[in-house]
Amino acid sequence: MLMEQEKHRMMEPLFDYDVMGGQPALVGNGLTGMDILSVDQFDKAKIDYIFARAREMREMVEIVGAADLVKGNVLACIFYEPSTRTSSSFIAAMERLGGSVIPITGGVQFSSVSKGETLQDTMRTLEQYADVIVLRHPQIGAAIAAAEAATVPVINAGDGAGEHPTQALLDLFTIQEELGTLDGLTVSMVGDLRFGRTVHSLSKLLSMYNVKLNLVSPEILRLPLTTMNQVRDAGIDVRETHDVADIIADTDVLYVTRVQKERFSDLSEYEQVKNQYEITTELMTHAKEKMVIMHPLPRVGEIHYDVDRDPRAAYFRQVRNGMYIRMALLAGVLGRA
Ligand code: ASP
Numbered sequence: 001m002l003m004e005q006e007k008h009r010m011m012e013p014l015f016d017y018d019v020m021g022g023q024p025a026l027v028g029n030g031l032t033g034m035d036i037l038s039v040d041q042f043d044k045a046k047i048d049y050i051f052a053r054a055r056e057m058r059e060m061v062e063i064v065g066a067a068d069l070v071k072g073n074v075l076a077c078i079f080y081e082p083s084t085r086t087s088s089s090f091i092a093a094m095e096r097l098g099g100s101v102i103p104i105t106g107g108v109q110f111s112s113v114s115k116g117e118t119l120q121d122t123m124r125t126l127e128q129y130a131d132v133i134v135l136r137h138p139q140i141g142a143a144i145a146a147a148e149a150a151t152v153p154v155i156n157a158g159d160g161a162g163e164h165p166t167q168a169l170l171d172l173f174t175i176q177e178e179l180g181t182l183d184g185l186t187v188s189m190v191g192d193l194r195f196g197r198t199v200h201s202l203s204k205l206l207s208m209y210n211v212k213l214n215l216v217s218p219e220i221l222r223l224p225l226t227t228m229n230q231v232r233d234a235g236i237d238v239r240e241t242h243d244v245a246d247i248i249a250d251t252d253v254l255y256v257t258r259v260q261k262e263r264f265s266d267l268s269e270y271e272q273v274k275n276q277y278e279i280t281t282e283l284m285t286h287a288k289e290k291m292v293i294m295h296p297l298p299r300v301g302e303i304h305y306d307v308d309r310d311p312r313a314a315y316f317r318q319v320r321n322g323m324y325i326r327m328a329l330l331a332g333v334l335g336r337a
Contacts, residue, residue, distance in 0.1 A: 015056060015059075015060050015067060015069075029049065029332050029335070029337065030045075030046055030049065030332075031046070031049075031050075031329070031332030031333050031337075032332070032333065032334075032335035033153055033333065033335070034153060034332075034333055035143075035153050035154045035155070035156075036153070036154075036155045036156060036165055036166065036329060036333070037143045037144055037147055037154070037156045037163070037165065038156070038163050038165055038201070039163065039165045039168050039169075039202075039204050039205045040204065041165075042165075042169075043208070044208055047172065047205075047208075049332075050173075050325065050328050050329065051173055051176060051328075053327075053328035053331065053332065053337045054173055054321070054324040054325045054328040055324070056328075056337075057096075057323075057324040057327040057328055057331075058324045061096060061323075061324070061327075065096070066095070066096045066097070066098060067096070067097060068097075068098030069097045069098055069331055069336045069337065070097040070098055070099040070330065070331060070334050070336050071098040071099065072099070073094075073099040073131045073132070073334050074099065074101070074102060074129060074130045074131055075090065075091075075094040075099060075100070075101045075102070075131070075132050075133075075134060075330065076102040076104070076126040076127075076129065076130035076132075076133045076134070077090050077091060077094075077102065077105055077133075077134045077157075078104040078105070078111070078122065078126065078133065078134070078135055078136075079105040079135075079136040079157065080113065080135075080136060080138060080142075081136050081137065081138050081158065081262075083105065083136055083157070083158075084297075084298065085297060085319055085322060086136065086157045086158065086164075086167065086322070087105040087136075087157070089322040089323045089326050090134045090155075090157065090326050091103055091105075092323050093323050093324075093326035093327040093329075093330055094330055096323070096327060097327055097330060097331055097336075099330070099334075102126070102129060102130060112125075119142060119145060119146055119149070120145070120146075120149035123135075123146045123149040123150040123154070124149055124150065126150070127150045127151055127152045130152060131152055131153075132152055132153045132155065132330065132333055132334060133146070133150055133152060133153070133154050133155070134155045135154055135155070135156065135157060136157040136158045136159075137158075137159050137160065138159075138160045139159060139160050140159050140160045140161060140162035141162065142159045142160070143155075143156030143159045143162075143163075144159075153333045155329065155333070158197055159197070160197070160263075161194070161195040161196075161197055161200075161260070161263050162197055162200065163197050163200055163201045164197040164198045164200075164201050165201050166325065166329060167197075167198045167201065167202075167296055168198060168202040168204075168205045169205070169325050170318065170321045170322040170324075170325040170326075171202045171205075171255070171294060171296070171318065172202065172205050172206070173321050173324075174292075174294060174314060174317065174318040174321045175187075175253055175292070175294075177317075177321065178292045178314050178317070179252060179290070179291075179292060182206075182209040182211070183209050183210040183211070184210055184211075185209075185211050185212070185252040185253060186211070186212045186213075186247075186250050186251055186252050186253075187206055187211050187212070187213055187214070187251075187252065187253040188213075188215075188216060188244075188247045188248075188251040188253065188254050188255065189202075189203065189213065189214070189215055189216065189223075189255045189257070190216040190217070190244055190255065190256045190257065190277050190279075190302075191216075191217060191257035191277055191302060192217065192221045192257050192258065192259045192260050192273075193215055193217045193221055193223040193257070194217070194220070194221040194222060194223065194224060195221070195260040195263035196257045196258075196260060196296075198257065198296040199223065199255070199257060200223075200224070200227050202255065203223065203231050204227065204230055206231075206236070207230065207231045207234035207236050208234070211236065212236070212237045212238075212239070213231065213236055213237070213238045214238075214239050214240075214246075214247040214251065215238060215239070215241070216240075216241055216242065216243070216244055216246075216247060216277070217240075217242070218242060218272075218273040218276055220272075221259065221273060222240065223240075244277055244279075244283065245283075245286075248283060248286045248287050249286055249287065249288070250288075251287060251288070251291055252288065252290075252291045252292070253291065253294060254287070254291065254292070254293045254294065255294045256277070256279055256293065256294070256295045256299070256302050256303055257295065257296065257302070258295075258298060258299060258302060259273055259276070259300075261274070275301055277302055278301065278303075278304060279293065279302060279303045279304065279307055280304050280306075280307065281304065281306050281307055281310070284307060284310055284312070287312070291312055292312055292313075292314040293307065293310070293312050293313045293314060293315065294314050294315055294318050295318075296318075297315060297318075297319065299315075303315070
């Protein structure tokens with residue numbers, strides 16, 4: 001439930017284009033000081049709040065490009081796994097809000113991690129300089145351990161095959177903005193549902209809405225049982241299949257994913273399931289006129305390049321939404337939105 005103060009905030013515009021910066025911290029936003037570790041932390045009211053703020057961020061960026069909402073605040077961005085979009089969008093988000101960034105994203109081999117420093121000590125060090133830490137790590141649960149060690153908020157930017165909550169929020173926001181609703185939709189998730197952390201987080205978020213889920217994967221890449229149970233317990237109608245042709249005609253959101261090669265201990269298993277799904281212009285002739293194709297990216301062949309010209313291809317718009325959502329989250333966690 002929204003507190004009175006929060007309801008009030010949802011109505012008020014965040015930016016006064018003449019007077020930016022210097023606002024008092026907003027403690028009533030429900031996000032101030034919060035670690036963002038899993039989508040389980042969010043309810044519909046918080047999601048609506050974040051989306052409202054993200055729309056304001058979009059408007060602000062379109063009108064003036066940047067603000068000084070979090071001026072003086074510092075973000076430490078540490079990535080123990082490769083990233084293009086998540087790292088750059090967090091950096092862009094912080095800079096467009098007027099804050100600054102310590103980027104440890106070019107490879108932790110250049111940090112003391114390569115000397116054997118523990119995650120806990122790295123967190124306790126970064127918090128001496130930064131007001132918020134964004135962490136990507138190959139181990140499930142690493143973000144929770146980091147949040148326990150740090151006194152500043154920690155944002156999970158992907159913990160191995162676990163979760164990717166900020167991606168799921170931007171995915172959900174993209175669906176809302178593209179299709180105008182989150183209810184009454186059939187969402188089809190295709191590819192690596194087992195190791196795909198974006199799929200785990202998004203399927204749980206979608207379970208809060210009135211959706212039908214189609215899960216399309218090879219047998220060995222089916223959605224993990226814990227996530228499946230959570231989705232089913234929420235009363236979601238789930239259908240599993242191996243074939244995209246079974247679901248394409250009634251799909252509103254086609255969420256395509258990459259097979260996560262780096263998660264396979266046996267590469268021969270990867271060889272068996274890679275390149276199993278390819279979204280082509282021919283396949284898209286069987287899809288609804290009003291629907292969207294999404295992908296958390298990077299793609300490695302799952303969506304043909306000529307599909308990019310299809311107006312239903314929303315994956316680069318999805319990328320841009322990531323910056324607005326992360327601006328909303330950073331400003332929220334820092335008590336400024
Ligand atoms: N970029 C997404 C992630 O970090 C998806 C992927 O890597 O395939 O989980």
